[in-house]
Amino acid sequence: MDFYLVVSELVSATLRWLHVIAGIAWIGSSFYFIHLDLSLQKRVGLPDGVKGDAWQIHGGGFYQMIKFLVAPKHMPDELTWFKWEAYATWLSGFALLVVVYYLQADLFLIDKSVLNMSAPTAAAIAFVTLVVSWLIYEALCRSPLGKHAVALALVGYVYLVALTYGFTHVFSGRGAFTQIGALIGTIMVANVFAVIMPNQRKTVAALIAGEKPDPVWGELGKQRSVHNNYLTLPVVFLMLSNHYPLFFATKYNWIIVAIVLIIGPVIRHFFNARHEGKESPWWTWFVAAFAMMLVLWLTTTGPKDAGKTGALEQKPTFAQVNEIVSSRCSMCHAAEPVWAGIGEAPKDIRLDSPEAIRLHAKLIALQAGRSSAMPPGNVTEITPQERQVLAAWYAAGAPAE
Incomplete structure (x- = not known):
């Protein structure tokens, strides 16, 4: 399993790297030729059938670019x-x-x-x-x-x-x-x-x-x-x-x-x-x-289901937040994840202790409170009310009690 995870990460990273490099090359050449085409000027003395030319300087050298009709x-x-x-x-x-x-x-x-x-x-x-x-x-x-x-x-x-x-x-x-x-x-x-x-x-x-x-x-x-x-x-x-x-x-x-x-x-x-x-x-x-x-x-x-819940009856407590995170997040974000196919905590973010939860309060609110990004695919079936509690807890200053 560890070998599979390492290979999977390596393949993903290599493909992403290649995708970015190739994308830079494609976008760069595309933008350059659009710029060149639009900047062409019709001048006296150009060969027959030429739409125009453009003079450019780069890297200490001069270039004369022409385009045929x-x-x-x-x-x-x-x-x-x-x-x-x-x-x-x-x-x-x-x-x-x-x-x-x-x-x-x-x-x-x-x-x-x-x-x-x-x-x-x-x-x-x-x-x-x-x-x-x-x-x-x-x-x-x-x-x-x-x-x-x-x-x-x-x-x-x-x-x-x-x-x-x-x-x-x-x-x-x-x-x-x-x-x-x-x-x-x-x-x-x-x-x-x-x-x-x-x-x-x-x-x-x-x-x-x-x-x-x-x-x-x-x-x-x-x-x-x-x-x-x-x-x-x-x-x-x-x-x-x-x-x-x-x-x-x-x-x-x-x-x-x-x-x-x-x-x-x-x-x-x-x-x-x-x-x-x-x-x-x-x-x-x-x-x-x-x-x-x-x-x-x-x-x-807020998340797609925001507005479907009523106002909170009282300010969220850390005990409530701890229970939500423990039941909805810590099966992956732990020293030893129990979710199938996950060998270590994603991005090394652990949420399996009160100290870790308070440390990552902003990320919890962003990923699971103010948005529905986490859990991915809502695989742990977190409820709109629970998201509301996480967002309200962080908005209140992420109290420790």
């Missing part, structure tokens, strides 16, 4: 393809999704207080929605709606928010946030794999054959690249959100996602406008700041 007349001897950053990000992310969420669905994907289902069922629903959502997105882009960027964006936004609302009524809050993030990430990498790369291959094949490439191929690739650009920041937030229970495990978590899906594109619009040389749309920061304040307020609403 469609493609150069002849195939260059060397050509760098940007694809493995995206593929590695998705492959490592999906592997991590399987290891953490699908194989441990009882803890991280399922919340029995939301919907009681088996681990295979939850994993199957999660995987199928990844595939189906990409097919729906692809159909929308290829429909007449795809020619109207703003209308397509609005329809896509409504679809993602509705899907998030549905996920929060099927999975745990942590699982719902991770699933919608994985879904958007899948759409983004599918844009690279199924549209951008094939069209680039067609362009290269035409050049090799001495034919003129179809401009539509480049236009379709540009469309999907822009989509990825505006979706990147929300995905990063969703992937990091599992560390912040007040986001994913509170009453209006789906609204928080809806707001983040606005904040990310608004921020990208600011930078895209600056890259293009337009007047800086400073209003975007006021929108983003207001939206973040709204998110902050939503995090104070």
Whole structure:
């Protein structure tokens, strides 16, 4: 068992490390080329068929970057393809999704207080929605709606928010946030794999054959690249959100996602406008700041079941808190956990003594009082009343009596 736990942790850590590194490479190159494309200038003396150029300096060297309207007349001897950053990000992310969420669905994907289902069922629903959502997105882009960027964006936004609302009524809050993030990430990498790369291959094949490439191929690739650009920041937030229970495990978590899906594109619009040389749309920061304040307020609403309990008749005592923690938390958070598959206290946080409970009062209130992040999947079936007691105890200063 100890060997299995060590291997499991090592695999999880390696996949997470690879996912972050690949994601940095993908996001970095994506943002760079969006910046380059928007900053191109049409100047006198450029070769025929060139859209524009941009002069840049980095690392002590000067660079002149040019972009052709469609493609150069002849195939260059060397050509760098940007694809493995995206593929590695998705492959490592999906592997991590399987290891953490699908194989441990009882803890991280399922919340029995939301919907009681088996681990295979939850994993199957999660995987199928990844595939189906990409097919729906692809159909929308290829429909007449795809020619109207703003209308397509609005329809896509409504679809993602509705899907998030549905996920929060099927999975745990942590699982719902991770699933919608994985879904958007899948759409983004599918844009690279199924549209951008094939069209680039067609362009290269035409050049090799001495034919003129179809401009539509480049236009379709540009469309999907822009989509990825505006979706990147929300995905990063969703992937990091599992560390912040007040986001994913509170009453209006789906609204928080809806707001983040606005904040990310608004921020990208600011930078895209600056890259293009337009007047800086400073209003975007006021929108983003207001939206973040709204998110902050939503995090104070408490767990999903907050409001279903009446006011406490008296101030919570430490004896009450000790009993709740001992019965709902200490089977895992102990020197010798008794929960199957857990060999040591998660994050080395032990709650098996009065001193340890008082030491970790803030974490207890955050994870199990003000949110429903713990116990994961509510596997120990903590009640709304017990969560209320934990939150009230910490709010009163975590008294020792």
